[in-house]
Amino acid sequence: MQIELVTIGTELLLGFTVDTNGAFIGQTLAGIGVRVVRRTAVGDRPDLIRAAVAEALTRTGAVLTTGGLGPTRDDMSKKVVADLFGWPLRFEQPLWDELAERWRRMGRELPAANRCQAEVPEGAMVLPNRWGTAPGLWLEGPAGLVIMLPGVPREMRKLMEHEVLPRLRARSGDRVTRSAVVRTTSIPESTLGARVGPVEDEFTPLSLAYLPSVQGVDLRLTAWDLAPEEADRLLAAAGSRLRAVVGDHAYGGGEEDLAAIVLAALRSRGWKLAVAESCTGGLLGARITAIPGSSDQFVGGAICYDDALKTALVGVGPELIARHGAVSVEVAEAMASGAAARFGAEVAVAVTGIAGPGGGSEDKPVGTVCFGWVAGTLRESARVVFPGSRQEIRDRAAQLALHRLWLMTR
Amino acid sequence: MQIELVTIGTELLLGFTVDTNGAFIGQTLAGIGVRVVRRTAVGDRPDLIRAAVAEALTRTGAVLTTGGLGPTRDDMSKKVVADLFGWPLRFEQPLWDELAERWRRMGRELPAANRCQAEVPEGAMVLPNRWGTAPGLWLEGPAGLVIMLPGVPREMRKLMEHEVLPRLRARSGDRVTRSAVVRTTSIPESTLGARVGPVEDEFTPLSLAYLPSVQGVDLRLTAWDLAPEEADRLLAAAGSRLRAVVGDHAYGGGEEDLAAIVLAALRSRGWKLAVAESCTGGLLGARITAIPGSSDQFVGGAICYDDALKTALVGVGPELIARHGAVSVEVAEAMASGAAARFGAEVAVAVTGIAGPGGGSEDKPVGTVCFGWVAGTLRESARVVFPGSRQEIRDRAAQLALHRLWLMTR
DSSP: OEEEEEEEOHHHHTTSSOOOHHHHHHHHHHHTTOEEEEEEEEOSOHHHHHHHHHHHHHHHSEEEEESOOSTTTHHHHHHHHHHHHTOOEEEOHHHHHHHHHHHHHTTOOOOGGGGGGGEEETTOEEEOOTTSSSOEEEEEETTEEEEEEOSSHHHHHHHIIIIIHHHHHHHSOSOEEEEEEEEEOSSOHHHHHHHHGGGGGGGTTSEEEEEEETTEEEEEEEEEEEOHHHHHHHHHHHHHHHHHHHGGGEEEETTOOHHHHHHHHHHHHTOOEEEEESTTTTHHHHHHHTSTTGGGTEEEEEEEOSHHHHHHHHOOOHHHHHHHOSSSHHHHHHHHHHHHHHHTOSEEEEEEEOOSSSOOOSSSOTTEEEEEEEETTEEEEEEEEOOSOHHHHHHHHHHHHHHHHHHHHO | OEEEEEEEOHHHHTTSSOOOHHHHHHHHHHHTTOEEEEEEEEOSOHHHHHHHHHHHHHHHSEEEEESOOSTTTHHHHHHHHHHHHTOOEEEOHHHHHHHHHHHHHTTOOOOGGGGGGGEEETTOEEEOOTTSSSOEEEEEETTEEEEEEOSSHHHHHHHIIIIIHHHHHHHSOSOEEEEEEEEEOSSOHHHHHHHHGGGGGGGTTSEEEEEEETTEEEEEEEEEEEOHHHHHHHHHHHHHHHHHHHGGGEEEETTOOHHHHHHHHHHHHTOOEEEEESTTTTHHHHHHHTSTTGGGTEEEEEEEOSHHHHHHHHOOOHHHHHHHOSSSHHHHHHHHHHHHHHHTOSEEEEEEEOOSSSOOOSSSOTTEEEEEEEETTEEEEEEEEOOSOHHHHHHHHHHHHHHHHHHHHO
16 A cells, blocks of 8 residues: 655744654554655645645545644645545534543633634544544545644654554555664674675565664664565564674664663673763763663762862872873773772773863874773773764763673673 | 755655755755745655656756765666756766775775766756765756755755855845744743733744743744845844843753853853762763863762762762652752862752652652752752653753753853
């Protein structure tokens, strides 16, 4: 089954809003075998909306619209589509009562001007919206199928999940397009390519894409137009093979954060974790504590941005700093040991570096970051020069800190 | 001048990529008086690309395409558009030499298969791409104007800035659509509306939009179809008026981070800043240190996630924690005082709370966050219950911590 997307909103065309709905809808529909073949964004004008929907119907006979259903513009896009179907709008008292009740619960009275929100094209099915005020609509007639959803991302997603997908699944093809991601880190794309390339043929008919970011390279496998069970089976097998080939650098799937994987490893050992952060300035702690339940493993740590705090908080000797500089593996090691000992943790990681844009030297250019790790009786350290902006250097440093932590504790 | 956008890429339709290019292009073009009136995304198929570009040309006579210029698909979209113009592709040796040189600098040899990248439609102008390998193209003939740019966001932006905008500015209308943002925080949208509503009429002909997020509500003023000087003058005047009406809750413009504004205030006083973070776990430190040059004002701090660290690092008495609980204004005040005193800073902020999803009680539900602030001789504290998810509660807490800091130090 093929469908077209029509996104309604002048603000979208003007770039005030980034369209995240399109990606969500494309991926979700592909997963049940419905292919989005064109996406059109038009402004809030009846003639433009009408033209876009009518053209799309001619091509595929199925259209999903988002936006243009809010109380101020409600009459417009709903009326346009109703006209296309030749269906008059009918006021629905039960829908009005429901809306009024919703407003009452928010402590407000539904304005009479919102009357149009309770108007439904005769012959259309209402998709109840429990997450907002504008309901969705399902119109199906000789003209084809038009599904109308609100543009607010949360409402659109809920309506997709609860109302649209179950109905489309029944009529979607028996072939789906699905993908799975294997996340890798601390390995250059070229090295990854050299390892994965020789086995890539085994993945046929799946396609493989390399998606680099500051956190590493995600490997995305995609099964195109296959039976759902076949797609899932091939993706699972290829994912396992990929993880085996990539080895220690493959750490998770989907959108899993490495911090969650580190915490799971620590949990299974019953170990506590502390951090000592200089150039990352709290970023590592923030990522770890973003994970619910992190307090079971994470005790906290020191943001020792100023050198005096490296001494006061984690006991780095001033003479060590004077001798090697604050950005040195010696100081990083001392920070990690100090954090583990003082904060009562079996595991600690320390990061000290030059995130830039200032502060670099020939010896220690911007991007130089030194790490110290402690895990039980293990001690490790590293010095790396990262490319990129201040934010990229900090993000890469936090990721490497977590990656080695994982290898030392899993 | 009106233009349509055609975005080429099957991956985009499948939702593997979120289209951020469209928003950037819409906003940038509106700023120079060129209005994007439709945006179409199609897959990598010659017939679909041709149809989309041809239809758009019929409607507006001007099209900007992104994507489909990479070495693997280069032949496709370039050839399609060249065909539309009736222009043959011509191999350009200088372009080839340039590409080869670029590859050499990356330590690689340009594969012969990339030959198509040096082919240019006869009559087209090459837009040199110094930020990647696929150059842009400018085709102008009886069929209309087609500007072709690569889809990689960074390359697209650079080509827009250096090659496209200067050329379009010459022919764009004398009326532009521009906007300006006044950022507000720690004030509910309804209260903001009650303050701003009565003066809103003064802003005519500008429109005003409320854009809520976890960091606060951004107020966006937009000047539609006005002469550039008139638009800028009205936006500046309305911005001042808005800031005056909103008062202390208005802190900046555009995308400025409150952390940068706090640091500027501290700088002008020559004050140092320290943090003591429990539920934010480093988030506050991370936001502060994301700002280049923050080390001049920020000394660092403590992530005292575990209660023992509240005692060890910032000297909170265990009996105080036992009496009031770790999430209490008393403990927050002690954390702030301890951080200021121990870390040698005139200014300190402490945050302790329950970010959830677990850990709430009837007395202190999830979302309860206590704050302590120290600035010179000033001492303040607060207890707030934030709505939202774990991440939202943490983000809101960091923002409130910064906002009060700013009010106490500016």
